[in-house]
Amino acid sequence: MTNPCIICVAITGSLPTKENNPAVPITVAEQIESTHEAFEAGASIAHCHVRDDQGKPTSDPDRFAALKEGIEKHCPGMIVQLSTGGRSGAGQARGGMLPLRPDMASLSVGSNNFPTRVYENPPDLVDWLASEMIAYDVKPEIEAFDLSHIFQAAKMHKDGRIRGIPYVQFVMGVKNAMPVDREVFDFYIHTVKRLFGEDAPWCATGIGPNQIVLNEWTISSGGHART
Amino acid sequence: MTNPCIICVAITGSLPTKENNPAVPITVAEQIESTHEAFEAGASIAHCHVRDDQGKPTSDPDRFAALKEGIEKHCPGMIVQLSTGGRSGAGQARGGMLPLRPDMASLSVGSNNFPTRVYENPPDLVDWLASEMIAYDVKPEIEAFDLSHIFQAAKMHKDGRIRGIPYVQFVMGVKNAMPVDREVFDFYIHTVKRLFGEDAPWCATGIGPNQIVLNEWTISSGGHART
Ligand SMILES: [Zn+2]
Ligand SMILES: [Zn+2]
Numbered sequence A, B: 001m002t003n004p005c006i007i008c009v010a011i012t013g014s015l016p017t018k019e020n021n022p023a024v025p026i027t028v029a030e031q032i033e034s035t036h037e038a039f040e041a042g043a044s045i046a047h048c049h050v051r052d053d054q055g056k057p058t059s060d061p062d063r064f065a066a067l068k069e070g071i072e073k074h075c076p077g078m079i080v081q082l083s084t085g086g087r088s089g090a091g092q093a094r095g096g097m098l099p100l101r102p103d104m105a106s107l108s109v110g111s112n113n114f115p116t117r118v119y120e121n122p123p124d125l126v127d128w129l130a131s132e133m134i135a136y137d138v139k140p141e142i143e144a145f146d147l148s149h150i151f152q153a154a155k156m157h158k159d160g161r162i163r164g165i166p167y168v169q170f171v172m173g174v175k176n177a178m179p180v181d182r183e184v185f186d187f188y189i190h191t192v193k194r195l196f197g198e199d200a201p202w203c204a205t206g207i208g209p210n211q212i213v214l215n216e217w218t219i220s221s222g223g224h225a226r227t
């Protein structure tokens, strides 16, 4: 595989606070500076969540607009990926930033359990988010928390709900969802290649200390890396 | 494999009505007679849902009690498995029949999408249903709508939330969940054997016309069959 490895930096997840780690960038200014450092170190995709004035996750389009503008100014050519994840909002509020036309946005296509609750992605919301991504020319990154999510992305691609070859991210190590398991990881890759072709791009993320394990597996298997 | 194949008969699903198929047994009397026929034909597990007077799915413990009593009387030795599925009730009402101490009950350990909604099995409800099954000595059948559900059953078995080797059922062909796919089916079997041992029992069910496909795969692969 001679494709260059894409490094995607997730500067601020949906959960960590300054109390967890003082280095977590929370304000838009902190996020832009942190992304800039990662960009100079070689990262080419910025996966973005935003916080409100209290530091809580939000889907506020104005925050996303400020962050997107700052990254585009400070990190020319970097791909901006905004999160439509359900930890930052509910219902269609999750897609309120899509009219900003970011390069990419995350898209969950199925539901699963999280540590203390159900991660709800009802079929009609998934379809609406996907249609907004088509309307605003946003490339989705499919968040595969389980195997069926890869098949669902394939079905949506086939019937036109997703344009282009889906870019799938395997999410492993979330409590009550898919654990970090090497055989499953290999089967995920096999399934992506079977459904989308040998050259289909994919990446993987592990929660907390699992990230480094998944980075090793991913880079040695021809996938793209995520911080 | 010299283990006999167990045939589990699902006399009444959670959805079909008399309008869909006049042969669907809806009343408890019809269900008992239908189970009796299947029992005489060789079925050894009865997977049971019940309906209310309007023919709608319910978790009413009194209905379940009448059905269980009738099956035990007419079909001596048959294993009675009651559904705790989310199409018949919500929250802890789904487990209201467990004090009847049926031989088995279905247990969903994760969440996933259904055709038009999220099939919600929040972690605290899953744990409560599992603890009720231990309290009333009910053997769970794990409903695996996706791959992570098999891993979740393994984790619950390991930390004592499920007693004995879990009996896993693969559910395939539900729209927006896992499709009927032979490679996934084989990986499911491989995963069950890896997590629970070579001799761990498993079965599979397919929705609608997929049932016959899955029966062929299942019987030729050493699994137990479901109608
Ligand atoms: Zn800068
Ligand atoms: Zn994210």
Ligand SMILES: [Zn+2]
Pocket (backbone or CB within 6 Å): B010, B013, B014, B047, B049, B083, B085, B106
């Ligand atoms: Zn059932």
Ligand SMILES: [Zn+2]
Pocket (backbone or CB within 6 Å): B032, B033, B036, B074
């Ligand atoms: Zn009879």
